[in-house]
Amino acid sequence: MRRQQREADFTEFYLARREALRRTAYVIVRDWHTAEDLTQQAMIKLYAAWPRVRDDTADAYARKVVVNECLSHLRRRRDVPVERLPDRATHSQEASVLDVSAALDLLAPRQRAIVALRFLDDLSVLDVAHALSVSEGTVKSQSSKALATLRTHLPQLVLTEEI
Incomplete structure (x- = not known):
């Protein structure tokens, strides 16, 4: 019964916080698919540690795991050399888009x-x-x-x- 309650608590936490954590991951890694993957990896680590996580620190702990996953991913990422650089669009001076x-x-x-x-x-x-x-x-x-x-x-x- 205790394991079922722990899993129910984790599922409730995950459903309530997953979008906010994914949004934070996106701002760091700049790609929605990668942010989703890294958030999932962080949630796996959080699930493994869930019995030790206190209710009052669960948000902070989850956020820290997600940010660490993102920063680790960016450190490991390697640029792949290509034979030819892609063409880049030039922005006109009069266009003042808030990018x-x-x-x-x-x-x-x-x-x-x-x-x-x-x-x-x-x-x-x-x-x-x-x-x-x-x-x-x-x-x-x-x-x-x-x-x-x-x-x-x-x-x-x-x-x-x-x-």
Whole structure:
């Protein structure tokens, strides 16, 4: 009976949090299919640890596992050499499209993780520091650098919250 309850609790947690966790993963890895795969891998790890996870820390633990999976994936990813580079479209100067996706691609993976956790998941500096196992100062400085990059490439972007 205890195992059935544990599985029911995990299933309820998974169904409630999977979309938010996948969205966070997407901001970090920039691909929906990869984000889905990495979220699933993280959930497998979470399921294995579920008996040790406390109810009050389940969200933070799940978020940390997802972010770690994403960052590990980005470290392992290898670019495959091609014989010929693909053609790239040139953007006209008068087109001022707010392309957040392209601007996020300019950020380092850890900076994307910090932006996702701070501004998408609305976590405090302390919570982001715990999720990424870095100091609060690192979160602040990397947030500042990431926002500066975003402001440079998206001058029309207005951020309502400052660090």
